[in-house]
Amino acid sequence: MKTTSDFLTMKANGEKIVMITAYDCPSAKYAEEAGVDMILVGDSLGMVVLGYDSTVQVTVDDMIHHAKAVRRGAKDTFMVVDMPFGSYHGDPNEALKTAVRMIQESGADALKVEGAGEVLYVIKKLVYAGIPVVAHLGLTPQSVGVLGGYKVQGKTAEQAQELIEDALRCQEAGAMAVVLECIPHQLTEIVSKKLVIPTIGIGAGPEADGQVLVFHDLLRYGKHRIPKFAKEFANAGEQIQKGIEGYAKAVKEGSFPAPEHCFNMKEEELFSIYGGK
Numbered sequence: 001m002k003t004t005s006d007f008l009t010m011k012a013n014g015e016k017i018v019m020i021t022a023y024d025c026p027s028a029k030y031a032e033e034a035g036v037d038m039i040l041v042g043d044s045l046g047m048v049v050l051g052y053d054s055t056v057q058v059t060v061d062d063m064i065h066h067a068k069a070v071r072r073g074a075k076d077t078f079m080v081v082d083m084p085f086g087s088y089h090g091d092p093n094e095a096l097k098t099a100v101r102m103i104q105e106s107g108a109d110a111l112k113v114e115g116a117g118e119v120l121y122v123i124k125k126l127v128y129a130g131i132p133v134v135a136h137l138g139l140t141p142q143s144v145g146v147l148g149g150y151k152v153q154g155k156t157a158e159q160a161q162e163l164i165e166d167a168l169r170c171q172e173a174g175a176m177a178v179v180l181e182c183i184p185h186q187l188t189e190i191v192s193k194k195l196v197i198p199t200i201g202i203g204a205g206p207e208a209d210g211q212v213l214v215f216h217d218l219l220r221y222g223k224h225r226i227p228k229f230a231k232e233f234a235n236a237g238e239q240i241q242k243g244i245e246g247y248a249k250a251v252k253e254g255s256f257p258a259p260e261h262c263f264n265m266k267e268e269e270l271f272s273i274y275g276g277k
């Protein structure tokens, strides 16, 4: 398994870091088999697998439940787990207790928190307790209500400057990496050059040190709207839809199950039931 220092080395060597989200055992196995560098158990699971309309409804128990399944599927891949909405904004001691529980129960290698400001204290506190932390700046979906929608962030010089300073503060606080979501690619380039720790972009252009995408977006698995920044690398949804329709049709017309899907009883046993009649 790669470690936090391997990711620093990868950045220093200009080797891109590949991250993908996963929410269950089979998706984690596929990711590990493909050799991705990091798996993110994202709170996006609320939207892509639990059917909520935002990540705000996701709980700590939801995150642990899914992260445990991912861990079972990918034992040798660095696993980052999102701390969900509201789980790290109150009492910092409570945030640490929650973080410790998430690490111990799920087997996560690192936790991710959104934002800077007060959250910088949380990053410091967790890192001080020995928990690797990934920061997340730009479009921070847990603040969708405050941001007023899933919009590109850091488009003005002032906002961009603020984001650059926040990224430096996250590094200072001990973050091992920073996710940059939905920001202009030029800003990603500036931030990535300023930081020693890797940036991992989503909707942030090719200049990030790594990329992350949501499993269900890049495989078009699900009927949700796919963000503009995501690319469809396969269409699993189409395969799944065709498969289920084929199954339904075969059952209706009686072509499934066929003889090769059936179990047989020996003639003499069958004869005994009927008593020869």
Ligand SMILES: Nc1nc(=O)c2c([nH]1)NC[C@@H]1CN(c3ccc(C(=O)N[C@@H](CCC(=O)O)C(=O)O)cc3)CN21
Pocket: 043, 044, 047, 048, 055, 139, 141, 150, 151, 152, 182, 202, 214, 216, 217, 224, 225, 226, 227, 228, 229
């Ligand atoms: N399926 C999925 N993929 C994601 O990448 C993702 C989630 N869900 N849920 C949590 C957050 C929310 N994210 C999102 C969701 C939507 C847009 C979006 O619709 N963006 C607009 C651009 C808006 C603008 O122009 O300012 C787009 O057209 O893609 C962006 C990020 C990223 N994360």
Ligand SMILES: CC(C)C(=O)C(=O)O
Pocket: 021, 040, 041, 042, 043, 044, 045, 082, 179, 181, 202, 212, 214
């Ligand atoms: C979009 C990524 C970065 C994320 O936080 C998630 O999947 O929850």
Ligand SMILES: [Mg+2]
Pocket: 042, 043, 044, 055, 082, 141
């Ligand atoms: Mg998230």
